[in-house]
Amino acid sequence: MADIKFLNNISLENLQLNNAKLQVVSTDPTLAGSTYEGRVIYNSSDNAIKFHNGASSNYWVKLDGTGDISSVAVRPGEGLEVEAGSNSATIGDFDVTLGLKANVAGSGLSYTSGVIAVGVDDSTIEISSDAIRVKDLGITTAKLAADSVTGAKIGDDEINSEHYADGSIDTAHIGGLQVTTAKIAADAITGAKLADNAVNSEHYTDGSIDRVHLAADIVNGTKIADDSIDSEHIANGSVDNIHLANDGVTIGSTDVSLGDTITALVGLTDLDLTSGNKTIFDTVGSHVITMGASGTTITIPGNLIVTGTQTISNETVKVVSDNTLQFEGATGTDAAHELDLTTAVLSGDQTITLPDNTGTVALTSDITGRYFSGLIGNAAATTLILKNSGASGTAQSNHGLGADSTSFMIQLIEVSTGATVHADVQRAASGVVNIIFAAAPASNAIRVLMTKVA
Secondary structure (H helix, E strand, O other), X not given: OOOOOOOXXXXXXXXXXXXXXXXXXXXXXXXXOHHHOOOEEEEOOOOEEEEEOOOOOOOEEEEOOOOOOOOOOOOOOOOEEEOOOOOOOOOOOOOOOEEEOHHHOOOOEEEEOOEEEEOOOOOOEEEEOOEEEEOOXXXXXXXXXXXXXXXXXXXXXXXXXXXXXXXXXXXXXXXXXXXXXXXXXXXXXXXXXXXXXXXXXXXXXXXOOOHHHXXXXXXXXXXXXXXXXXXXXXXXXXXXXXXXXXXXXXXXXXXXXXXXXXXXXXXXXXXXXXXXXXXXXXXOOOOOOOOOOOOOOOOOOOOXXXXXXXXXXXOOEEEEEOOEEEEEOOOOOOOOOEEEEOOOOOOOOOOOOOOOOOOOOOOHHHHHOOEEEEEEOOOOOOEEEXXXXXXXXXXXXXXXXXXXXXXXXXXXXXXXXXXXXXXXXXXXXXXXXXXXXXXXXXXXXXXXXXXXXX
């Protein structure tokens, strides 16, 4: 049979675990890491109990009643040695001291009494505060390789005009947007120094080009942005009929000449009003207003408030008051009856959500008749009896859920902690349920919840 999984710790409350055995494996499972620390197995190949120490490797510790440390080997790495006075042991304390070998120093280094020293010429290199450094002015031009000083080694603003050879800076060595006015002497760049078509709009100061520098009729329609000319820039009376697109207005599909009166609008795709409260159709009086045809769908994105009676689907559903929805009976004997759906007196805003399912909505009286809740325990009996009303036997409580105990779902809860507890539940005839504990629970210590599911 499949394993039963417990997803939390199990407390037996000082009771015995009888007839149990460890998990038997022939090969140690691969379970690396602290998650499995404390796990216990029995390896049938080794005939040994093993426990997990939480490590990532060599984590199964074997317990077979034998074994001791037989020897310990210390193997120092390159440049190290085991110092005098160290020992090896098969039992008891073990003490090893590691140190540097005498020949650990390489070229330019010396070793004395555990200390490695660096040899310096004290001319271009020196030791200062236990650090090796180049002496001031110790690096001369002769020590620099050709082309060894690059731009990354030169500080910002460190090269001035004294270090440039005349005529040495050509166009290829001028970075984009790198020459600012602060770097150019007054009037140093003349027209002779500018290439044809070299100055673009990015190099003009805003507002620096006035009308004197614009040729006559140079600004045409292609130079004016869309929607850039407003009424302030049009001379009074300068727009004549020739420059008007037409002499009428089309609203929807209705064409109206200027000055005419509109009595009806057709072909509209939208009708929008300005912000604020509005009243429409108020002059119609006590008449019927029809919106759309039989196949038309009318959508109201906002709220719909009906102050009168609202009738839906040929009077089968009505809103008969502010908080009551009325359903007419179906055709037949119940056609003369109605069902009113209303609310109780509300103490605040409430929400009731109907489930995403098909079925019959139960009333509270239907629901309460299918469950039982009670406290059991008397500090004396280990078998506590729950029975249906009228069943034979001595009862701790009458649950009243009927005579078929096989339809009862039962859960036990410890009142003091709220924890779910497990006991032996026996379902007997006539709706009797026997709950058997190993030790008698205290008075009213256990809450029993019973639900009739069939």
